[in-house]
Amino acid sequence: MNRLMFFCFFFMILAQWVFADEIIIVTEQYPPYEFIENGEWTGHDADIVREASRRAGVNPVFKEYPWKRCLKMVEEGAAEALISAMKTPDREEYIIFPDTNLSYEKNVIFGRRGDALVIKSLDDLKGKTIGV
Numbered sequence: 001m002n003r004l005m006f007f008c009f010f011f012m013i014l015a016q017w018v019f020a021d022e023i024i025i026v027t028e029q030y031p032p033y034e035f036i037e038n039g040e041w042t043g044h045d046a047d048i049v050r051e052a053s054r055r056a057g058v059n060p061v062f063k064e065y066p067w068k069r070c071l072k073m074v075e076e077g078a079a080e081a082l083i084s085a086m087k088t089p090d091r092e093e094y095i096i097f098p099d100t101n102l103s104y105e106k107n108v109i110f111g112r113r114g115d116a117l118v119i120k121s122l123d124d125l126k127g128k129t130i131g132v
Contacts, residue, residue, distance in 0.1 A: 022059040023080040025049060026070040030084050033103055036064070045083045045102045 029035040034046040041050075041062040053060040065073065073079040075094045087097045109119055109130070119125065 020058065020080075022061050023053065024063060024078075025060050025081045025083060026063050026065050026073050026079040027083050028064055028067050028070065033084050033105075034062075048102050049081075049083055 027034050030043075032043050034041060034043040036042075046062065049060055063079070070079070070082045071085070071091070074082050082095075083102065085091060085095065085097075091097075109125075111117055111119065117124075117128070
C-alpha cells in the first residue's frame with residue numbers, strides 16, 4: 001500500500017510540474033550570466049533560459065537567494081531549476097544537467113611575483129587567504 005501511495009503522490013507532483021504555466025528558477029546575481037538591471041533579470045544565461053521557457057510555453061519566474069539556499073531549494077523541490085551551477089557528483093544526485101552547457105567560464109588564479117606557492121588545484125588553496 002505504501003508503494004501505491006508513493007507512486008500516486010509522485011505522479012501528482014510530476015503532473016503538476018509538467019502542466020504548470022510557470023517555473024521557479026532560483027539563482028544569485030552572477031554578471032554577466034544573470035543579474036538584475038532596471039528591475040529585470042538579464043544576462044547571457046538568463047536570456048537563454050527565458051527563450052527556452054518561451055519555446056516550452058512556460059513563464060520563468062526568477063528569484064534571487066544566497067547560493068546555498070538556491071541549491072537547497074532545488075534539492076527539496078521548492079524550486080524547479082537554478083542556473084550557473086557547475087556539474088558535480090554531489091549535485092548530480094538531485095539535479096538533471098543538460099547535455100549542452102549554457103555557457104563556459106574559466107577561473108584563473110594569479111599570485112604575486114616571487115611567491116613560492118604553486119597552485120595546481122583548489123586543494124592547494126586550503127588554509128590560504130585569497131582576494132577577489
